[in-house]
Amino acid sequence: MSMLDQLRRPSNGDSPGWLEMRLDRADKLIDLAWPVAALWGTVRVISFIWIARFSDDEELAWLLDPLLILLLAYGLYRRSRVCAVLLLVYVVVELWVAYHTRPVASGVGPALLLGVAFVAGIRGTFAYHREQAEAPRP
Template sequence: MSTENPYIAPTAEVGTAPAPVPAEVLKKIKHAWIAGAVSGSITLALVLASMAGIEALGFTAWELLDVALIAGLVFGIHRKSRTCAVAMLVYFILSKILIMIEGGRPTGLLISFIFIYFYWGGITGTFQYHRLQKRGA
């Protein structure tokens, strides 16, 4: 005869602890969202300067939409979103190309490459993070 009580509710494993994530991966993600916050802050400062009457790279109040987009992408990167990390890099590159075309000459290439480096690190960091989470689940 069975020793189990048929009237006891079955037990189930509720959840597992998330897989440990190396500090190096989290550091890449953190650097990416900080770089995005810096980029958004610079864009905001230039927009506010242009709204105050100072000519700043031809920026207008419409670039506040850029600031909002950057802020949203930065929040997504902070939440470890792969989509936001990729979108941030693509958006940054396209916006720099557009600024260089409108300006007629390449400017700020060194700074742009530094931001690209951090955004690329954010992409690799978010993908590594999700791979580790999937493996631990």
């Protein structure tokens, strides 16, 4: 067996267990990302309730942010590549805004952790769809 044969990914016909193993690996990456997104959205909902309760400014536009996050988390749970990418873009935009609106950047650490989790989600969704496309049809 040549070195190139050892490095090449096995085809789906080589072993029926390979497909399940690669799909399981993709599912683990997705299962890392979507609960983080759901937790992030839940924290934002609690923040909205807190702000609405203790301030005179009860603006429903503040509720759009956590709802968008929770909808994107659900999309990631459903293996949507678009939602996975949009979650990462959203974190990058929030990090950029946090860095440029305050003299001292706040929330950089959590935003970086969110970014790492969502990159794993992107990898998982793309791997999942690639493996589904390569799966043998009965």
